[in-house]
Amino acid sequence: MVKELKRRWQLGRVRSGDGSALGDYRLWQVFSRSLFFLDLAEPSGSNHTYAVDVRYLVDAKTKKQHESASGKSPAALYRDGVQLYRANLPATFPVPGGVIEVATSAFGLKRMHFVSADGGERTLRPHRRSQEGLRARFGQRFPRTSAVVGVVAVAILLVVLSVALLKGIEGVTRIPVVAEHLGTFTSPIRLPGWANITMVVAGVLSAVERALRLRYHWLLDSVAS
Incomplete structure (x- = not known):
């Protein structure tokens, strides 16, 4: 409806x-x-x-x-x-x-x-010369490599999502009212600055790769934005 x-x-x-x-x-x-x-x-x-x-x-x-x-x-x-x-x-x-x-x-x-x-x-x-067309032709010419690229893109986005969720939970539990009733949570993942930047870049590239194949999940592909 x-x-x-x-x-x-x-x-x-x-x-x-x-x-x-x-x-x-x-x-x-x-x-x-x-x-x-x-x-x-x-x-x-x-x-x-x-x-x-x-x-x-x-x-x-x-x-x-x-x-x-x-x-x-x-x-x-x-x-x-x-x-x-x-x-x-x-x-x-x-x-x-x-x-x-x-x-x-x-x-x-x-x-x-x-x-x-x-x-x-x-x-x-x-269109064969568009981004999506070039990606489709790559998939037709190298199907196995294309499948691997797709799996890697999903894996990267899952990692980015997991890290983002842990940071989000940590941020919420630092709110005084929440901390008073539930206690605080500290994310077990602590990344240096260069690793955070690398993860963001990898997430964006993975989301773009999926967009070229018209793959989209409301949570998985939005986490990189």
Whole structure:
């Protein structure tokens, strides 16, 4: 019920596109743009290619200025290269047979899925030169190495989460009222400054790696932010 209400709210925020053409993906946009594609058949039987273009440098806080002056939004939906809709993130775009859901985290995309009317989901395919496309090609070429990288990323985030939880508990028990009733807790993990910095950097890189594969867990991937 909550998911359905959220979807309806996001659909209500979608604006009509300006009919502009989808721009080519450039090498220098690798860190500022994501581009995904989906092939769908219309009820009439004709096939169309839909594209979702995400621009990370378009600030949603200035959405009114962007949308009224230049028609730019953080996310836009194209059909056969022509802009149909645009919206701020998170966004849900209507397409034949379902919707496309788009959402980001602090480290990149966390959702780029086509959700059919019957509830089935599938991930859109990334542009081959985008960050996500390069990561997907690496996984296809070196599947075992890719799997190891994924496991290491999860392990690092679990370590970061564990250390953060211990520090959090220690901080809470130092509150006088809590300490009076429950006593104090001292984290058994004490890291030097360089180790803390290394752990933070490793956590961020791990979260980015997972975002490139559209892997996201609300607790695991948010701990590095």
